[in-house]
Amino acid sequence: MNLFLDAFAWLADPAHLSGADGVPTRLGEHLWYTIVAVVIASVLAVPAGYLIGHTGRGRTLAVALTGGARALPTVGLVFLLALLVGIGITAPMIAFVVLAIPSVLAGAYSGFEAVDRKTIDAARAVGMTEWQIVTKVEVPLGLPLLIGGIRSATLQVVATATIATVVGAGGLGTYIFRGLRSNDYTQMLAGSIVVIALAVALEVVFSIVQRLVVPAGVTAGRPSDTRSKAARPGAVTATPLTKGTQ
Amino acid sequence: MITANKKGRLTVLGAVAIGAMVALAGCASSDPLSSGDSSASGDGDTLVIGSQQYYSNEIIAELYAQALEAKGYKVDRQYQIGQREVYLPELESGKIDVFPEYTGNLLQYYDKEETAKSPEEVETALAAALPDGLTALKAAAASDQDSYNVTKEFSEENDITSLADLKNYSGTLTLGAPPENAERPYGPPGLKSIYGVDVTSTPIDDGGGPLTVKALTDGSVQLADIYTASPLITENDLVTLEDPENMILPQNVVPIVSDKVDSDAQDVIDSVDAVLSASDLQQLNSKSQTDKESSATIAKDYLTEKGLLDS
Numbered sequence: 146m147n148l149f150l151d152a153f154a155w156l157a158d159p160a161h162l163s164g165a166d167g168v169p170t171r172l173g174e175h176l177w178y179t180i181v182a183v184v185i186a187s188v189l190a191v192p193a194g195y196l197i198g199h200t201g202r203g204r205t206l207a208v209a210l211t212g213g214a215r216a217l218p219t220v221g222l223v224f225l226l227a228l229l230v231g232i233g234i235t236a237p238m239i240a241f242v243v244l245a246i247p248s249v250l251a252g253a254y255s256g257f258e259a260v261d262r263k264t265i266d267a268a269r270a271v272g273m274t275e276w277q278i279v280t281k282v283e284v285p286l287g288l289p290l291l292i293g294g295i296r297s298a299t300l301q302v303v304a305t306a307t308i309a310t311v312v313g314a315g316g317l318g319t320y321i322f323r324g325l326r327s328n329d330y331t332q333m334l335a336g337s338i339v340v341i342a343l344a345v346a347l348e349v350v351f352s353i354v355q356r357l358v359v360p361a362g363v364t365a366g367r368p369s370d371t372r373s374k375a376a377r378p379g380a381v382t383a384t385p386l387t388k389g390t391q
Numbered sequence: 392m393i394t395a396n397k398k399g400r401l402t403v404l405g406a407v408a409i410g411a412m413v414a415l416a417g418c419a420s421s422d423p424l425s426s427g428d429s430s431a432s433g434d435g436d437t438l439v440i441g442s443q444q445y446y447s448n449e450i451i452a453e454l455y456a457q458a459l460e461a462k463g464y465k466v467d468r469q470y471q472i473g474q475r476e477v478y479l480p481e482l483e484s485g486k487i488d489v490f491p492e493y494t495g496n497l498l499q500y501y502d503k504e505e506t507a508k509s510p511e512e513v514e515t516a517l518a519a520a521l522p523d524g525l526t527a528l529k530a531a532a533a534s535d536q537d538s539y540n541v542t543k544e545f546s547e548e549n550d551i552t553s554l555a556d557l558k559n560y561s562g563t564l565t566l567g568a569p570p571e572n573a574e575r576p577y578g579p580p581g582l583k584s585i586y587g588v589d590v591t592s593t594p595i596d597d598g599g600g601p602l603t604v605k606a607l608t609d610g611s612v613q614l615a616d617i618y619t620a621s622p623l624i625t626e627n628d629l630v631t632l633e634d635p636e637n638m639i640l641p642q643n644v645v646p647i648v649s650d651k652v653d654s655d656a657q658d659v660i661d662s663v664d665a666v667l668s669a670s671d672l673q674q675l676n677s678k679s680q681t682d683k684e685s686s687a688t689i690a691k692d693y694l695t696e697k698g699l700l701d702s
Contacts, residue, residue, distance in 0.1 A: 165591075224602060232567070232595055232606045311596035313567065313606070322596055327571035 152334040161335075166319070172339060175316040179303045179347075182238060186245035186298060191291065194253020198287065199279055204254065211247035219244055219305055227312040234314040237306070244305055245298035252294015256287025288358040296351035303344045307336075317343070438652060441478055441487040442470040446686070447535060447620055447676050451491040451644055451667075453690035458663050459489075461700040464656060470686075475500050483522055488649040489660065494530055495640035497647070508637035510534075517645070528646045528657055531664035533672035535620035536642035537577060537599075539566070539632045542607060546630040553633035557588040557614075567606045568616035570594040577639045585638045590614060599623070619669060622677030644672070666697050 155161060162168055197203050219240050226236035260283050268282045307318030320336025323329070438459060442452035449470045456466045469487065472478040479500065481487045498505055498517045507516040514530050521527055539554060546552060549560055557564065572578040573592045582588045595603045599617035604627050607615040614632075617624055619642075624631060644667060646660050675693060678684045694700045 224597065227602050228605060231609050232593065232602065232611050310570065310594050312602065313593035313595050313611075319570070319594065322594065323570040323573055326569060326596075327574055329574070 151331040155331050155335040171317050178306045182241035182302045183299050186242045186249050190246045190249040191253045194250045198254035198257025215247045232313040237309040241302045248294045248298035252291045256290035257283045260286045285360045292355045437465040437467050438488045439467045440489045444471045446679050450675050450686045453686040454663050457690050458659050458699050462659050488651045490647045492647045493642035494645050495642045510641040530643040530645040531667040533667045533669050534643040538619045540615050540617050540629040543628045554586045564590040565612045566590045566592045566614040567595045567603050567612035581638050585636050620672045622673050
């Protein structure tokens with residue numbers, strides 16, 4: 146426990162809270178890298194995922210490609226890219242985007258695939274165009290799964306962004322690697338704590354967003370994931386007796 | 392179905408068992424410190440030579456080993472032993488007889504308060520600091536220490552050949568160095584207090600490797616922390632800045648030997664270090680890193696060239 150107390154004391158030290166190497170600056174860099182990487186990954190992967198989800202084509206290829214990309218060792222990729230483009234954020238950013246794409250892509254196409262075919266047939270029956278089906282049915286209904294994909298991509302990037310520092314790009318990993326290499330475990334732990342706090346904060350934000358994006362009609366009509374008994378559809382979980390006591 | 396499954400499982404189990412046995416057997420024979428090892432210093436005339444888990448250190452150990460063998464000594468090679476915390480106790484207890492070390496770091500291991508600075512002072516202080524039973528032979532001219540390097544163009548354009556010249560440079564100086572450099576006495580704090588130079592440190596975590604050199608040559612950094620024994624310095628025409636104030640602790644190659652190494656054997660080891668210059672060590676390292684030669688081949692070629700294998 147002493148090490149933890151030391152780490153919190155390190156974080157509270159005013160000397161570590163200002164300047165280019167201060168915690169706020171490093172935290173800002175870290176958060177910025179995470180946001181940029183996830184946004185770029187989303188811009189690339191969401192349209193591709195929607196296309197796969199809507200047409201049902203290319204799924205096998207997408208699964209194979211993104212599965213392979215997940216297996217890429219990110220540190221190796223960072224050094225390899227840095228040897229081509231030099232030190233700085235470019236190389237790690239490319240690696241983070243590669244890391245984030247599989248989750249976002251999976252979220253996008255599985256969101257579309259999860260839409261009940263009957264709903265789509267109904268949309269077509271009432272005269273919706275393909276474009277309307279995509280924008281008015283599939284996108285809103287698939288949104289919770291897409292946000293879930295972006296959420297897990299963000300979590301992976303926020304943890305991995307610690308390696309930006311190995312090619313001189315800063316971020317919270319600065320404390321972790323400097324501490325590791327100079328046996329200063331207090332500094333290392335302090336850096337880790339801030340990364341964890343950031344990850345938890347982002348998780349909270351995403352879990353709220355994920356709830357908010359569920360279309361109102363869907364929340365009313367389908368089993369909710371909350372634990373409240375009242376919300377459970379009687380046919381599945383409740384006996385007629387308990388239903389009667391409500 | 393069940394039999395097929397069982398068979399499959401047995402095969403897997405068998406494979407795992409064989410794999411484990413092979414792995415364990417491998418461990419047993421390569422464990423440098425296992426007491427059952429008959430070739431360890433238990434028997435009279437065999438000298439056990441160790442090395443760090445560092446390719447350059449292994450090459451130096453191999454130089455000693457082959458030079459000793461050429462003079463009729465029996466040696467047992469126990470290379471790639473982790474860190475000082477692991478191998479120094481083994482040296483002290485007499486399980487290893489010869490170990491190539493580096494003066495500054497070894498001195499700091501035994502005496503953290505020591506203030507010796509120049510290579511000579513450090514060597515003298517080290518001799519005094521070593522525990523009973525261990526002797527430091529004469530240090531080689533070759534060293535493997537942190538050094539600040541600039542490109543040849545930068546050095547010529549700004550007339551900078553020494554760390555003391557840096558304070559006349561008008562632009563901003565960015566230093567590419569391993570992450571720990573930022574807090575070392577010879578890092579930015581030392582450059583400021585000893586040479587009056589302001590540098591911003593950019594961590595590059597490849598131990599002064601190719602990425603550090605690339606950052607230097609493409610101008611992302613003006614200074615780079617690279618080990619003096621690295622072949623990259625000559626390969627890229629870099630200029631190593633002099634350190635007139637001895638800010639960086641010297642790390643000359645020094646063999647540490649146990650009492651089992653008699654004066655004749657000491658002379659053999661001394662004869663190797665007497666010829667091992669800084670550029671020699673760079674070339675030996677280059678053969679390992681660039682040409683991918685084994686330490687045995689590198690050592691044999693070098694000793695033959697220097698006439699140290701003639702009995």
